[in-house]
Amino acid sequence: MNASQVERFFAILKAANPAPQTELEYASVFELLTAVLLSAQATDVGVNKATRRLFAVANTPAALLALGQEGLESHIKTIGLYRSKARHLLQTCRILLDRHGGEVPRSRADLEALPGVGRKTANVVLNVAFGEPTMAVDTHIFRVSNRTGLAPGKTPLAVELGLLERVPEAYLVDAHHWLILHGRYVCQARKPLCKVCAVIQECDYGRNLKSSVA
Structure with missing residues (x-):
């Protein structure tokens, strides 16, 4: 995934969900x-x-x-x-x-x-809690980052550092929410829902899939 594809990837995710939130419930x-x-x-x-x-x-x-x-x-x-x-x-x-x-x-x-x-x-x-632009790499983010070509890495730390380097600054604070939600509901582990994926055009996996079908 090149820089322009990364930009479009997050622009699309932001347009669909401008203010993503954690799904954990908390009041403090x-x-x-x-x-x-x-x-x-x-x-x-x-x-x-x-x-x-x-x-x-x-x-x-x-x-x-x-x-x-x-x-x-x-x-x-x-x-x-x-x-x-x-x-x-x-x-x-x-x-x-x-x-x-x-x-x-x-x-x-x-x-x-x-x-x-x-x-x-x-x-x-x-x-x-504090609005810092960090990347909490869980299994979803690790999978999405590697599968899409966004920030490939063999370890969570490698993926985290890759994301911090590749994600445009304008998207950094919310990026980990978008990636978790995308991995949880669309880019799933066993069977990614590529047919309904809004960012398939920017995704290495999606483009390779379309090429193999063609």
Whole structure:
């Protein structure tokens, strides 16, 4: 995908969805951090079902700590790896209270120092909560970036750096939302929906597919 194709790719996605949002439900930066931490190897739908129950009774670091391990687990047990996630979340709550006045820090280093928070989670929080132009490369973005030729890479970090280099500045803040949604609903893993894809003309995979059919 060349530079002009990249520009058209994002222009089309923006025209279809001018203000993309995360599908995780949250009402504060801490709720967002909690939801993203819980979302590893889980669907946003599944996380939202659990956090609706959780946030109704505890949605601050102090309130979650008051629940304790068993209490927290009882609210999130429908989510995969809930025991380790509960442990990490409680450890994170303690650090937020002890080191950050109960607030979620906005530096990458401080975020990645929190238990259970890796680069991808930090990128989501920095982008969604603080409006920074980061790329949280999940399985959807990794697949779309490689399949389309947008930013091929063998690792999530390679794809992330490639996207930061190739995505035009005007689209950077919202780009990771567009790519996730495109991967989730159109450029799916097993069977991409190329027949209904709005950006197929800009996509390496789509052009190769059309050439093989022709």
